[in-house]
Amino acid sequence: MAAISTTESSPQPRVYFQTPPGNDDTEIPVRKQGRVTVKYDRKELRKRLHLEEWIIDRLTELYDCEEEAIPELEIDVDELLDLPSENDRAARVKDLLVDCYKPTDDFVKELLDRIRGMQKLSTPQKK
Known part of the structure; x- marks a missing residue:
């Protein structure tokens, strides 16, 4: 509840926020609603998350190690999508996996698919 006070000592009115009667500090505070400034397509985000999980699973198989031991490499999906052709995308992924001793052709083909x-x-996607 807000109370407006105008006193002769201040030229501008001021607003003071008071707790409504009966509310004390032991109650659960009310959460304020946040603002969403950018909207993304949830379906696309979910697809991206599943893809990233799949990439991690496959890299652990290719490098024959745990997730934490995978060499520092970043397969940036947005970067791949920016490349003009499938051949360029395949070459980029193969460059990233140059130190992998196992065959990577199946991984690259499935990733591009x-x-x-x-x-x-x-x-962001606008609706």
Whole structure:
């Protein structure tokens, strides 16, 4: 509840917030609603999350190690989507996996199949 007070000592009215009667500090505080400044397509975000989980699973198989021991490499899906052709995308992924001793062709082919038709997330989708 807000109370407006105008006193002769202050030229501008001031607003003071008071707790309504009967409310004490032992009650659960009311959460304020946040504002959403950017909207993303939830379906696309979910697809991206599943893709990233799949990539991690496959990399642990390819490198024959736990997730924490995977060499520092970043497969940036948005970067791949920016490349003009499938051949360029395949070459980029193979460059990233250059130190993998296992065959990577199946991984690269399946990755490119999975990202086909995906949208970049760096620019929000408007409805």
